[in-house]
Amino acid sequence: MLNKMKPQSAVHLVWFKRDLRTQDHQALAAALASGPTAGLFVFEDEWLQSEDFAPCHLQFVLECLTELRASLARIGVPLLVRHGSIIGVLDALHREHAIHTLYSHQETGLDWSFRRDQSIQVWCRHYSISWQEFKQFGVVRRLKDRKTWPEKRSLIIDRQLIRVSGQSTLKSPWPELSGEIPIPDPAQLKPGAQKGGRTEAQALLCSFFEDRGEHYSGSISSPNTAGEGCSRLSPHLSWGTLSLSEVHASIRMKRSALHALPRAGKWLRSIEQFESRLWWHCHFIQKLESEPSMEFENVNREFDGMRESEFDETKFEAWCKGETGFPMIDACMRALHRNGWINFRMRAMLLSFATYQLWLHWKKPAVFLARHFVDFEPGIHYSQVQMQAGVTGINTIRIYSPKKQLLDQDPEGRFIRAHLPELARVPVSDLAEPHLMPPLLQLESGFQAGVHYPMPIVDPDESYRRAKERIFEWKNRSEVRKAAKRVLNRHTSNI
Numbered sequence: 001m002l003n004k005m006k007p008q009s010a011v012h013l014v015w016f017k018r019d020l021r022t023q024d025h026q027a028l029a030a031a032l033a034s035g036p037t038a039g040l041f042v043f044e045d046e047w048l049q050s051e052d053f054a055p056c057h058l059q060f061v062l063e064c065l066t067e068l069r070a071s072l073a074r075i076g077v078p079l080l081v082r083h084g085s086i087i088g089v090l091d092a093l094h095r096e097h098a099i100h101t102l103y104s105h106q107e108t109g110l111d112w113s114f115r116r117d118q119s120i121q122v123w124c125r126h127y128s129i130s131w132q133e134f135k136q137f138g139v140v141r142r143l144k145d146r147k148t149w150p151e152k153r154s155l156i157i158d159r160q161l162i163r164v165s166g167q168s169t170l171k172s173p174w175p176e177l178s179g180e181i182p183i184p185d186p187a188q189l190k191p192g193a194q195k196g197g198r199t200e201a202q203a204l205l206c207s208f209f210e211d212r213g214e215h216y217s218g219s220i221s222s223p224n225t226a227g228e229g230c231s232r233l234s235p236h237l238s239w240g241t242l243s244l245s246e247v248h249a250s251i252r253m254k255r256s257a258l259h260a261l262p263r264a265g266k267w268l269r270s271i272e273q274f275e276s277r278l279w280w281h282c283h284f285i286q287k288l289e290s291e292p293s294m295e296f297e298n299v300n301r302e303f304d305g306m307r308e309s310e311f312d313e314t315k316f317e318a319w320c321k322g323e324t325g326f327p328m329i330d331a332c333m334r335a336l337h338r339n340g341w342i343n344f345r346m347r348a349m350l351l352s353f354a355t356y357q358l359w360l361h362w363k364k365p366a367v368f369l370a371r372h373f374v375d376f377e378p379g380i381h382y383s384q385v386q387m388q389a390g391v392t393g394i395n396t397i398r399i400y401s402p403k404k405q406l407l408d409q410d411p412e413g414r415f416i417r418a419h420l421p422e423l424a425r426v427p428v429s430d431l432a433e434p435h436l437m438p439p440l441l442q443l444e445s446g447f448q449a450g451v452h453y454p455m456p457i458v459d460p461d462e463s464y465r466r467a468k469e470r471i472f473e474w475k476n477r478s479e480v481r482k483a484a485k486r487v488l489n490r491h492t493s494n495i
């Protein structure tokens with residue numbers, strides 16, 4: 001029999017999910033202001049078993065939890081870490097300690113977390129426990145009108161930061177760890193992956209606004225410069241070691257400091273571009289919030305049937321392994337395997353190549369990339385995937401040419417050489433198309449296309465031409481254009 005009464009000592013429970021910090025944390029501040037507080041993190045079975053989950057996510061979260069626990073301890077809040085189903089965990093906690101109120105951030109997640117949230121609502125109602133959810137991003141539930149979204153987002157994000165202080169008055173001792181904590185297999189981790197935790201997040205924020213950010217504007221497109229030039233905040237925003245409001249507050253501070261300087265043009269341009277990306281962050285997550293079916297279905301259903309029946313597993317496997325015979329694709333994929341991150345342009349190129357030149361339906365490539373992005377954020381991910389795959393009907397069609405991207409973004413072949421050692425003996429002038437190296441040169445250099453490196457798995461020109469022909473034939477169909485109007489109304493706003 002579970003506890004339906006709420007004794008004085010009942011606990012205010014903060015359920016940490018993708019908000020692994022203590023500062024600027026609305027849920028934690030509200031709980032502390034209300035009474036004895038404890039924190040909870042659950043390694044949920046549904047998460048660990050979901051198709052998008054990967055060991056690199058678990059590793060990042062474990063690193064965040066170590067710091068979170070220490071930081072919570074300083075304000076007298078124990079962090080209970082459990083493994084299992086959230087309802088089972090809440091049942092057990094409520095039986096032992098009586099939960100007064102459940103606090104968390106509002107999540108825009110995948111189908112599994114949506115269904116999980118529904119079951120929590122039922123559970124809370126049954127035990128008369130109130131569940132207070134706080135907004136983490138500029139995303140609005142049950143948004144009726146996209147036109148008003150920018151103001152709503154500003155109200156959510158451009159608020160005063162919350163300094164969490166005080167001490168929890170929790171009396172009874174709590175077993176912080178109970179049950180088995182999942183540990184990722186070291187063999188499956190990424191040697192170059194970003195580290196989790198608030199300290200890392202703050203260090204990145206500082207270095208970006210002190211120094212690195214000045215060159216943001218000119219360095220985000222090439223994989224040679226993006227690693228240093230981009231903020232690299234994405235995993236920290238996705239797992240909440242930093243709040244979006246904190247990043248915006250840093251922008252405001254930097255801007256006012258720059259206005260006092262005589263030659264700050266480059267910085268200001270960079271800051272403006274960076275800020276627009278933070279708007280995109282919420283804009284894309286809002287799309288999934290407003291239309292959760294985009295995890296499974298084309299946003300514009302009139303594209304249904306365009307690619308589904310032609311899925312070629314062999315081509316998909318070559319793409320996943322970085323063995324397509326297209327050096328820029330393969331180098332990006334191998335970099336991703338190693339680091340769990342690649343810059344935006346290269347992400348777009350990878351997805352575009354899979355869905356156009358290889359004509360693969362987007363779902364399996366999307367899941368594969370989600371498993372390799374340490375920063376996997378469902379709302380950004382699925383919206384971007386659909387846009388890059390050309391199945392919204394409202395976005396410009398972009399079919400990236402891997403050869404052009406190599407020539408534009410890596411003309412000296414530094415990135416290619418770093419990730420494809422098998423091309424070490426290929427001269428720079430042949431790096432974009434090593435299979436076209438004259439046979440005599442291949443003999444002299446000791447590199448043999450098709451032996452040391454795969455021949456292209458599709459004809460570059462023919463696959464590009466055919467994809468272009470097909471996508472425009474579909475896009476111009478009257479039913480697609482009609483359905484695109486609905487997509488436009490539902491998902492676009494002036495930002």
Ligand SMILES: Cc1cc2nc3c(=O)[nH]c(=O)nc-3n(C[C@H](O)[C@H](O)[C@H](O)COP(=O)(O)OP(=O)(O)OC[C@H]3O[C@@H](n4cnc5c(N)ncnc54)[C@H](O)[C@@H]3O)c2cc1C
Binds near residue numbers: 220344388
């Ligand atoms: C197919 C595809 C899938 C993607 N999946 C994800 C994902 O799962 N998680 C994720 O965080 N980003 C995703 N992105 C967007 C983008 O590539 C990353 O946010 C960016 O590369 C992260 O690096 P950064 O933090 O250094 O970015 P910065 O350029 O420094 O940008 C700062 C922040 O703005 C946001 N942002 C930047 N670019 C975009 C964008 N194009 N759309 C929306 N938000 C953006 C991110 O939160 C990012 O951390 C995806 C892009 C594509 C094309």
